[in-house]
Amino acid sequence: MTSLLSILLLAALAATGSTATSATSATEASATETPTITIYHLEGRRSERIVWLMEELGMPYELVFVRGSLAASMAKIREVNPDVPMAPTVIIGDQVLVESGAIIEVILNRHAPGKLQPDLSTEDYANHLMWMHFAEGSLAARLFSDYRAWMKEPPTKRSPLVDSEATVQYAENYLAKHPWFGGAEFSSADIMMMFPLNVATVLNLVDEAQFPHVAAWKERASARPAYARMLAKARPDGMIGSLPKLPKHAPAGPRN
Numbered sequence: 489m490t491s492l493l494s495i496l497l498l499a500a501l502a503a504t505g506s507t508a509t510s511a512t513s514a515t516e517a518s519a520t521e522t523p524t525i526t527i528y529h530l531e532g533r534r535s536e537r538i539v540w541l542m543e544e545l546g547m548p549y550e551l552v553f554v555r556g557s558l559a560a561s562m563a564k565i566r567e568v569n570p571d572v573p574m575a576p577t578v579i580i581g582d583q584v585l586v587e588s589g590a591i592i593e594v595i596l597n598r599h600a601p602g603k604l605q606p607d608l609s610t611e612d613y614a615n616h617l618m619w620m621h622f623a624e625g626s627l628a629a630r631l632f633s634d635y636r637a638w639m640k641e642p643p644t645k646r647s648p649l650v651d652s653e654a655t656v657q658y659a660e661n662y663l664a665k666h667p668w669f670g671g672a673e674f675s676s677a678d679i680m681m682m683f684p685l686n687v688a689t690v691l692n693l694v695d696e697a698q699f700p701h702v703a704a705w706k707e708r709a710s711a712r713p714a715y716a717r718m719l720a721k722a723r724p725d726g727m728i729g730s731l732p733k734l735p736k737h738a739p740a741g742p743r744n
């Protein structure tokens with residue numbers, strides 16, 4: 489991942505020299521007493537998840553990044569999190585946290601009980617939690633390891649192991665039967681899944697046309713007003729410093 493970000497940062501460095509730190513807050517205030525939540529952000533990256541979450545909840549937050557420069561935004565992250573400078577880095581009160589899924593769970597469980605998670609007793613809850621973890625633990629992990637390998641050497645056949653296509657197919661199969669990754673209702677699992685499912689198609693790890701339910705879900709999720717507010721605040725100039733698309737992914741078909 490470090491070398492990936494180096495590529496990404498180099499691309500960003502070549503792109504622009506704008507330097508404005510943006511601070512923003514959602515329109516509605518949280519009912520509960522919540523410490524200041526500060527999101528250290530890289531445009532177009534996983535820190536969008538926390539911005540989207542806060543916009544869905546209508547809770548206030550501070551957003552820190554340098555518009556148009558991933559390198560300068562990363563320098564801001566390093567100031568508060570020199571050991572593992574990653575986006576998102578979030579400061580809640582005086583606690584510095586990484587891992588988007590854990591950050592989301594802390595915010596929901598402490599400050600927004602009953603919101604964006606199915607009830608604990610339901611089958612949907614177990615699916616929701618599985619997708620919360622699948623997003624990083626299996627999907628993003630497979631996508632970025634295939635990306636690295638296939639950039640070096642274009643694949644000629646599928647791996648017998650669970651690969652990018654298998655992980656996206658698993659999401660497709662679930663969405664064929666459920667509207668959201670939390671089952672019946674939109675939940676924070678949908679927020680977690682958007683980044684890697686965009687990576688999968690934008691970087692050409694899989695063919696978009698093979699996954700119509702994923703495509704329809706992306707449209708539904710990105711039509712939410714909170715998603716549009718997130719984009720306006722967290723990606724004001726669109727995507728910057730993108731990694732190059734893979735020239736070729738593994739051919740579809742059986743994995744053996």
Ligand SMILES: N[C@@H](CCC(=O)N[C@@H](CS)C(=O)NCC(=O)O)C(=O)O
Pocket residue numbers: 489490493530533534535573574575576586587588589624
């Ligand atoms: N599993 C972490 C991944 C965080 C992560 O790798 N973020 C990327 C940007 S999308 C990053 O900051 N990479 C910097 C690096 O790996 O050096 C999460 O979900 O928050």
